[in-house]
Amino acid sequence: MYTYNPSYHTGQGLRASGMQEKPPPIRSAAMDRKVMEVEMKEKGRAAEPEEPEREQWGAKMDFMLSMLGYCVGLGNVWRFPYLCYKNGGGAFLIPYLIMLTFAGLPLFFMELALGQYASLGPVTIWRCLPLFRGIGVAMCIISGLVCIYYNMIIAWSLYYMFASFTSMLPWRTCGNWWNTPNCVETSAVANATNKTENYTRISPSEEYFHERVLQYTVDIGNNQTARGIQHTGNMSWELALVLLLAWIIVFACLCKGVKSSGKVVYFTATFPYVVLIILLIRGAILPGAREGIIFYIKPDFNRLADSQVWYDAASQIFYSLGVAFGGILAMSSYNKFNNNCHRDAVIIALANCTTSVFAGFAIFSYIGYMSHELKMPVGKVVASGSGLAFIAYPEALTLMPISPLWSILFFFMLLTLGLDSQFVMLETIVTALSDEFPTLLRQHKTWVLLAICVVLYLLGLTQCTQAGIFWLEMMNWYSAGFCLIITALIMAIGISWVYGIKRFSANIKEMIGYEPNIYFKACWMVISPALMLFIFIFSLVQYSPVVYNGIPYPDWAVTLGLLMAFFSILMIPLVGIIEVCKNKGSITERFRKAITPTEKWGPAIMSQEQKEWKSTEGIDNPATIYDPATMENGTDQPPLYDPRSINRYPLYDPRSLQYDPARNGGAVNDTSYSSRL
Numbered sequence: 001m002y003t004y005n006p007s008y009h010t011g012q013g014l015r016a017s018g019m020q021e022k023p024p025p026i027r028s029a030a031m032d033r034k035v036m037e038v039e040m041k042e043k044g045r046a047a048e049p050e051e052p053e054r055e056q057w058g059a060k061m062d063f064m065l066s067m068l069g070y071c072v073g074l075g076n077v078w079r080f081p082y083l084c085y086k087n088g089g090g091a092f093l094i095p096y097l098i099m100l101t102f103a104g105l106p107l108f109f110m111e112l113a114l115g116q117y118a119s120l121g122p123v124t125i126w127r128c129l130p131l132f133r134g135i136g137v138a139m140c141i142i143s144g145l146v147c148i149y150y151n152m153i154i155a156w157s158l159y160y161m162f163a164s165f166t167s168m169l170p171w172r173t174c175g176n177w178w179n180t181p182n183c184v185e186t187s188a189v190a191n192a193t194n195k196t197e198n199y200t201r202i203s204p205s206e207e208y209f210h211e212r213v214l215q216y217t218v219d220i221g222n223n224q225t226a227r228g229i230q231h232t233g234n235m236s237w238e239l240a241l242v243l244l245l246a247w248i249i250v251f252a253c254l255c256k257g258v259k260s261s262g263k264v265v266y267f268t269a270t271f272p273y274v275v276l277i278i279l280l281i282r283g284a285i286l287p288g289a290r291e292g293i294i295f296y297i298k299p300d301f302n303r304l305a306d307s308q309v310w311y312d313a314a315s316q317i318f319y320s321l322g323v324a325f326g327g328i329l330a331m332s333s334y335n336k337f338n339n340n341c342h343r344d345a346v347i348i349a350l351a352n353c354t355t356s357v358f359a360g361f362a363i364f365s366y367i368g369y370m371s372h373e374l375k376m377p378v379g380k381v382v383a384s385g386s387g388l389a390f391i392a393y394p395e396a397l398t399l400m401p402i403s404p405l406w407s408i409l410f411f412f413m414l415l416t417l418g419l420d421s422q423f424v425m426l427e428t429i430v431t432a433l434s435d436e437f438p439t440l441l442r443q444h445k446t447w448v449l450l451a452i453c454v455v456l457y458l459l460g461l462t463q464c465t466q467a468g469i470f471w472l473e474m475m476n477w478y479s480a481g482f483c484l485i486i487t488a489l490i491m492a493i494g495i496s497w498v499y500g501i502k503r504f505s506a507n508i509k510e511m512i513g514y515e516p517n518i519y520f521k522a523c524w525m526v527i528s529p530a531l532m533l534f535i536f537i538f539s540l541v542q543y544s545p546v547v548y549n550g551i552p553y554p555d556w557a558v559t560l561g562l563l564m565a566f567f568s569i570l571m572i573p574l575v576g577i578i579e580v581c582k583n584k585g586s587i588t589e590r591f592r593k594a595i596t597p598t599e600k601w602g603p604a605i606m607s608q609e610q611k612e613w614k615s616t617e618g619i620d621n622p623a624t625i626y627d628p629a630t631m632e633n634g635t636d637q638p639p640l641y642d643p644r645s646i647n648r649y650p651l652y653d654p655r656s657l658q659y660d661p662a663r664n665g666g667a668v669n670d671t672s673y674s675s676r677l
Helices: 006-017 027-042 060-071 074-078 080-086 089-118 124-128 130-163 186-191 204-213 237-254 258-268 271-284 289-297 301-305 307-321 327-332 341-374 386-398 403-436 438-464 468-478 482-512 518-541 555-582 587-594 609-615 628-632 643-647
Strands: 218-221 224-226
Touching: 060 258, 060 327, 060 341, 060 403, 074 080, 074 307, 074 341, 074 386, 074 403, 080 089, 080 289, 080 307, 080 341, 089 124, 089 289, 089 301, 089 307, 089 327, 089 341, 089 482, 089 518, 124 130, 124 403, 130 204, 130 237, 130 327, 130 386, 130 403, 130 438, 130 468, 130 482, 130 555, 130 587, 204 386, 237 258, 237 403, 237 438, 258 271, 258 403, 271 341, 271 403, 289 341, 307 341, 307 482, 307 518, 327 403, 341 386, 341 482, 386 403, 403 438, 438 468, 468 555, 482 518, 482 555, 555 587
Parallel strands: none
Antiparallel strands: 218 224
16 A cells, blocks of 8 residues: 655655566556546537557668668769869868768758657647747748659759660750750760860760750740740640659558558669669779779869858758758657667768769769860860750760660669659658648648649659759759758747757756767857858848749749748748747746747647647646556556656545645645546
């Protein structure tokens, strides 16, 4: 039988009182739920519906491969090698690694830990700081905008892969219906003797991309043609169909949530490495490969004095790791609470950067081979972005034996690289909605996903017109530019300075057993925000309106792009103001409450018993109660009270009915507990 123990009631817990803590009986949760419903019914309140259970990763490797696939995207293949050669070759690795150490890795770890701690999506997770809730909204908007044009690039990869199933690649020669008189074949360039430093040409692969796939030259009548975003032209139903196929693939892989996507990434995240290894081995034995690789890694330390080099290194690290897109928060929220997110952050960040360097060797071996065959300097054939993936590299493939096979492998690799990143960005939006409205949407995530895919597909049809490439480039230029940097900057300041570095470190210790070291704390509080501020200021100083292939955009298009960028940023102060207005009291009290974690904020591990305690706040008997003596005797009688509530609820022996001054509403004749037994 229970006896009063002063050491227990003073808050020192079971160990100090000599009692042995045992978990409550399995039946107690259901019984307490029924009692809670009865009391709520007596008070005229309907019982709150239970939230559907939140899914988790099926295995640790599902998460690791999903995050690796998210970070290792198209930018690792078509942007990093170009930046490396442009900014001093091997010397570029110095600022690149510095930015990884002091900006990329700390922020990556911050998002990973925050998402895992609360198991909530990028919007709902800001229960920790309601004033900063707009950060989650901004993340979802950015991811949604990027999803629209990113899947168009995946559709191009599908288009090229299907076109490669032929005996001769269609972009190998001129003389096709889409070619112009300016087209110069590869063999003609190689045999030309009057090439100068200013020698330029239009290759068959370039005309295939612009005039066959995109068809961006519009006939405006009177034997005149025009190019630009203002000249919409006709819809390309070929592109519309491959874009539809791309969205069907994405939906099919995500329809079962992380359970299905976690299995798909076993192939999509590993296949690019297989292809890169094959391409590197084949490319290394081609003539001219050595010159291309030397051009890629030859250090020019004088370039380190240029601030542009440091800006490029910071932006590449930032975008490559996917910080502030919301994807890291969403994916880590499906982790187990005690997963070692610190170790995961280091492994994934290093693997991502290593992949970028490795991909550069594979890419530049073929660029060197192309330079050798065309008898042109490497700098004249290298390109970045879509120019590398869909113009320069395809032309290099035409010079190889069995070129269709290599082309199929290359574009299938681009497809898998793009799909992994697309999975995470789309899952970010779905997770945010299902966590905001769990009882309404969580059981219908498949339908939510379908609706989002349909809407984004319809918005993406603008990129299937003859002006499609201009729409895509505008979205690429503005949707995830400086707005992403501002979002990450405010997130770092909010968590480090408002939520509190001590509190956040304690949260991490709850999960992995130790606090982050001084290096992470210094980066979160000072170094990383300072670097992001530098990136933002530099981007404003170096700002120039969007241009594609030398064709400027009209003023209305530039304005639309800027509105697209500011739309996501404006959500941060707008939602913050709404959160302050929702609170009661004076302005100071409202603001203080907006920077205080809500009652629902807490670790994911308190999933069952602690959440049940919280759900009964405001009614009689707010704590699950049991009698330790009855538990030790092995009986299955209804519990009386739970000693583990010591930190939240004051305790007393209900059978003694002694007055407890710490309990609001307590009284000598209070029989609400005993009447239920």
